[in-house]
Amino acid sequence: MTQPQSTRSPNWVESRISRTSDALDRAFDEGLTGHTITARKGKRVVLAGGGEALEFVSCSYLGLEEHPALIAAAEEALRRFGVHFSSSRNRMRPHYLHELEDLLSQMYGGSRAVAFTSVGTVHLGLLPLLGTGALPGYPIAPAGSAFLIEKTAHSSMQILRGLLGQIGPAHRFDLADPGSLDRALREVGETGRTPVVLVDGVGSMGGLIDVAGILAALRPYGGHLYVDDAHGISITGARGAGYAYEALGGRLPENVVIAGSLSKAFGGSGGFALVPSEADVRVLRKFANPLVFGHSIMLPLLAANVAAAELHVNGEVARLQERLWRNAETFDALTGGRLVNAGLRSPVRGALFPTEEEAFRAAAALKEAGILILPAFFPTVAKGTGLARFALSALHERADLECAAKVLEGTR
Ligand SMILES: Cc1ncc(COP(=O)(O)O)c(C=O)c1O
Structure with a gap:
């Protein structure tokens, strides 16, 4: 029976709601986020309310979505198929799907990629199978598995804790606390369970996760590492395999799953999910819930993904990466190396403010100067603080970076 409201302790949704300030509502009300745009060209957007702005909001770090090859592929697909083909991928699918998966496989040295509609559906489809030992490439001890979720891992994994807890205990650890992972691994080891560790690769707000170090720590326990490298895909590696893959030695090591995004760089x-063998692909195809009971990636975008994958394989993406990293270096120099992530091979930079109020003032000053950033508040950053998040792109011009750095300087 449900307990009366006053005596039961709040569930996690209630706690989160009650601890979250009205900062996001206020950012909307003050026109500092939720911008409606009517057109865009590169990093310039036309605002519905009038005027143009320079944006540091989109996570398209290489600017590929305006590439003529992607646009032509989507247009051609529209003409040949219409906007959509309504079927789960196991029933009937356009030829683009296997072309995409083959090209992704080429990007990843022959490891196998399975495309999903989103990164969130990769987590939802794959993690229960991983924890159950259903994927042949990832054996689980007879005692079962235990999930260890890093504190800053993306919310799309955190939200699955309840679901994963039905398969094995699901606990959090904190990489900022040096002993936390080792302690958690020892505790899991004592139960005879196989640890499954969930982390980001390139953090969505800050930092690069030491995926190689975590994998080494896991080895003695026969554990598996699941990396959500949504922000790392395309930005590193000759074929754009991404941060985590390169940090793990330019291959998919045993016991590692990489979840990647096709929607950012x-x-x-x-x-997509990157797994070692066809045997794993067959299990995913048969049992990953969103693949069995859901649609494929929408058709024109699926065709555009194929064109984008070709640009990864043929080296064009590597040239764009150079521009991105040059821009990151320039922005770091212009901001005196003071921003969150300065010097790191991450396309994300953040100006941290000790109070929400100061972050509001900075976002307003930037907007006034025609520059749009993402203002972030708790639970994305520590309670009471604020962050102005800059997503850098290969398409930003030096003058864009100079302008943003100058306005930001004036807010400090
Ligand atoms: C690190 C990370 N993982 C997962 C997601 C969710 O991606 P999707 O919208 O494809 O589910 C995001 C979204 O921005 C993200 O930043």
Whole structure:
């Protein structure tokens, strides 16, 4: 029976709601987020309310979505198929799906990629199978598995804790606390369970996760590492395999799953899981819930993904990466190396403010100067603080970076 409201302790949704300030509502009300745009060209957007702005909001770090090859592929698909083909991928699918998965496989040295509609659906479809030992490439001890979710891992994984807890205990650890992972691994080891560790690769707000170090720590326990590298895909590696893959030695090591995004630097839409063998692919195809009981990536975007994957394989993406990293270096120099992530091979930079109020003032000053950023508040950053998040792109011009740095300087 449900307990009366006053005596039961709040569930996690209630706690989160009650601890969240009205900062996001206020940012909307003051026109500092939720911008409606009517057109865009590169990093310039036309605002519905009038005027143009320079944006540091989109996570398209290489600007591929306006590439003529992607646009032509989507237009051609529209003409040949219409806007959509309504079927789960196991029933009937356009030829683009296997072309995409083959090209992704080429990007990843022959490891197998399975495309999903989003990164969130990769998590939802794959993690229960991983924890159950259903994927042949990822054996689980007879005692079962235990999930260890890093504190800053993306919310799309955190939200699954309840679901994962039905398969094995699901606990959090904190990489900012040096002993936390080792302690958690020892505790899991004592139960005879196989640890499954969930982390980001390139953090969506800050930092690069030491995926190689975590994998080494996991080895003695026979554990598996699941990396959500949504922000890392395309931005590193000769074929754009991404941060985590390169940090793990330019291959998919045993016991590692990489979940990637096709919707950020990749230039298209969707997500994918990278696994070692066809045997794993067959299990995913048969049992990953969103693949069995859901649609494929929408057709024009699926065709655009194929075109984007070709640009990864043929080296064009590597040239765009150079521009991105040059821009990151320039922005770091212009901001005196003071921003969150300065010097890191991450396309995300953040100006941290000790109070929400100061972050509001900075976002307003930037907007006034025609520059749009993402203002972030709790639970994305520590309670009471604020962050102005800049997503850098290969398409930003030096003058764009100079302008943003100058306005930001005036707010400090
Ligand atoms: C690190 C990370 N993982 C997952 C997601 C969710 O991606 P999707 O919208 O494809 O589910 C995001 C979204 O921005 C993200 O930043």
